[in-house]
Amino acid sequence: MATTRPSARQPLADKMYEVLLGQFMDGLWSPGQSLNIGALTRELNVSQTPLREALARLEHTGLVRREALKGYRVAPLFTERELIKLMDARLVLEPAMVHEAARRTTPEFLAELKASIDELEHCAEAPRSASVRAYWAADERFHLRIAAQCDNPFLESAYRSLGGHVQRFRLFTELGASEAESPAREHTAVYEAMAAGDAEGAAKKMRRHIENAKARALTDRQAVDGD
Structure with missing residues (x-):
């Protein structure tokens, strides 16, 4: 996947949020799938801090969940x-x-x-x-x-x-x-x-x-x- 670099005017965490949300919209993530922060930082060419901020925002939307000692995971399907x-x-x-x-x-x-x-x-x-x-x-x-x-x-x-x-x-x-x-x-x-x-x-x-x-x-x- 091509690296997406932020514009000078947009905070990096905001840009990463949009990139990750776009990946959800494009069907690149499945319910319950693990989100490996290390792999994502390499793929998107960013540090962990803005990526973690973006994932925290996605957690508030309900799209991802954070599990103690396990990290982030795509939310499961609704019952x-x-x-x-x-x-x-x-x-x-x-x-x-x-x-x-x-x-x-x-x-x-x-x-x-x-x-x-x-x-x-x-x-x-x-x-x-x-x-x-x-x-x-x-x-x-x-x-x-x-x-x-x-x-x-x-x-x-x-x-x-x-x-x-x-x-x-x-x-x-x-x-x-x-x-x-x-x-x-x-x-x-x-x-x-x-x-x-x-x-x-x-x-x-x-x-x-x-x-x-x-x-x-x-x-x-x-x-x-x-x-």
């Missing part, structure tokens, strides 16, 4: 119960966020949501190997932009605290064509309600989206158990 609890938390939080965001729409905000949906649709049509990273990034932008627009720092903070766990599920999930198309349609339904100024309708559409995402997540998790 079915954990997935249900994660999605139930989103069902409580995200309809409330979108309801508030729908009362505060701006042309710029709506344009950003539409751009993320366009990217989802584009990725759904592209070959899987070329689209997964961009697909999940577009999906995340849609939800994070709504979190920011709701103008409630406590709701936004609560959502961001779930973000790493949502990413953890995404990164170890296979992305089929039908599954890729459905979220784009569901995002569009939320967007259209928000663009119409229908806060209640937007909240209902978001709830339906999360319920459908929960069903897809459980199907994916059960498929893993069946392998």
